[in-house]
Amino acid sequence: MSQGVQVSGLYVRDQDEALSFYVDKLGFRVHTDVRNGDFRWLTVQHPEQPSFQLGLFRPGPPMLDADTAKALSAMVAKGAMPPLVLGVDNCRAAYERMRGLGVEFTQEPVERYGSVDAGFRDPSGNGWKLIEERR
Template identity: 45%
Template sequence: MIKLSGAQVWVHDQNEALAFYTEKLGMELRQDVTVPEMGDFRWLTVGLPGQETEVVLMAIPGPPMIDEAVREEIRALMAKGFAQTLFLTTGDCQKSYEELTARGVEFTEEPEERPYGVDAGFRDPSGNSFRLTQALPVESA
């Protein structure tokens, strides 16, 4: 069986991202490895306690991996919140919204009733978009 082990988000500053994901979102540090033979490449991952899936906090590489034009395109998409979106689920969107707000997370959209449940949105310091959703129960046929 294939399992999803992780997802990657581009970040402007890995230290700032690590602080946001651990201190504000409540994730835990999983891996922080520097690889000297790859120009001090830093492999940095976090994850939610009790879950195996990791989020890779990837610094935007430069040449020769990515040329400067592509690097700027990634930065532009991040600034608009369109580089990627992470989806988080919760049993109580309003309560999670209040807890995250108290930790300093700035929401772009407050919890709102939707056809699929209650949904809210926020962004990380690099501009990555998050959806926080309390899904309606699935009805069986």
């Protein structure tokens, strides 16, 4: 029997805004975009990882009640969620390219732990680390 993670989700304040960010600025592509009433299942993929999808979900029904959704949205906006990691072969070059596209960086590239990393946020406040993969 084989198994593996296929989808990991992020909570976003606006799915269209998130879709534009992940596709136009980070280079992901749409995998699935379907609606069921007010619920929208929206996933994107990095072109170099076709077996993995990143879900861009709004907090709320059917997964969360209204009070929990509101509290979670506030936490995401403050950057309180654990960061995700985007591996790159050249952190400084990726930083310059992404900054030129309007990505909001919270940390410029820094050398540490034998690598280079930088920090950025998506429009909803989700934190990301841009980490240069060790050679």
